[in-house]
Amino acid sequence: MFSKSKEPEPVAAPPPPPAPVKRAAAPPTRNGVPSIISAELIVRGTLISAGDVQVDGKVDGDIRAAALVIGDKAVIVGDVYAEDAVVRGRVEGSIRARKVQLCATCHVEGNILHEALSVESGAFFEGNCRHTDNPLADAPQAEPANKPQAAAQPSSASRPAAQHQAMPPRPAGAPAS
Numbered sequence: 409m410f411s412k413s414k415e416p417e418p419v420a421a422p423p424p425p426p427a428p429v430k431r432a433a434a435p436p437t438r439n440g441v442p443s444i445i446s447a448e449l450i451v452r453g454t455l456i457s458a459g460d461v462q463v464d465g466k467v468d469g470d471i472r473a474a475a476l477v478i479g480d481k482a483v484i485v486g487d488v489y490a491e492d493a494v495v496r497g498r499v500e501g502s503i504r505a506r507k508v509q510l511c512a513t514c515h516v517e518g519n520i521l522h523e524a525l526s527v528e529s530g531a532f533f534e535g536n537c538r539h540t541d542n543p544l545a546d547a548p549q550a551e552p553a554n555k556p557q558a559a560a561q562p563s564s565a566s567r568p569a570a571q572h573q574a575m576p577p578r579p580a581g582a583p584a585s
Contacts (some may be wrong), residue, residue: 447481454486463497471503480513487518489544502535504543 442460445451449465457473464479467535468578469486476490482497503516504559506523508514519535527533 440476440478445482449478476505484503491544506543 412427418523440460442462445455445461445463445465445467447464450468452464452468454469455461455467455471455473459473460475460477461471461473462477462479463471463482463484465481467486468476470489471484471486472489474490475492476488478488478499480486481497482580484497484499485501487501487523488499488503490505491509493503494509494511495503495516496511497513498515500517502518504521505551508520508522508525510525510527510531510533512528515532517534520533521537521540521543522537523538523539523541523543525539
């Protein structure tokens, strides 16, 4: 009744793999979750991120990010370098970005170097803006954290004479040691 056939059943060959699609070089992927500087936070120093950054607090220093959103109450005192920058708060420094959007609530005091710029009605901008095909090309590179900074320590030639004394003066009549 149920007998096994002597002929093997044909096995379907797997389909050939799809041909690779040639695409233009895509920018590095970002995870979609921004790093957030909250309204209560004050940061002093340079921020560098390969991803998205949202600032709602205060940053005293430069910011480098793939995409940057500066919130309504945010304050940046330093330079901004980004692929995309949306400015709703205050920036005191230059902005270098491929795409810059100045929203109605923003207050920018500094120069803008951009590939695309949009300015909403009500935005405050004091400075110069200039179009360029690659605004990030001439941006200064980040300094390594362990590099000694000669400018931070004044040289002995620039110190006042009082700082050159190794020991305080002896009182009159005190024996020499």
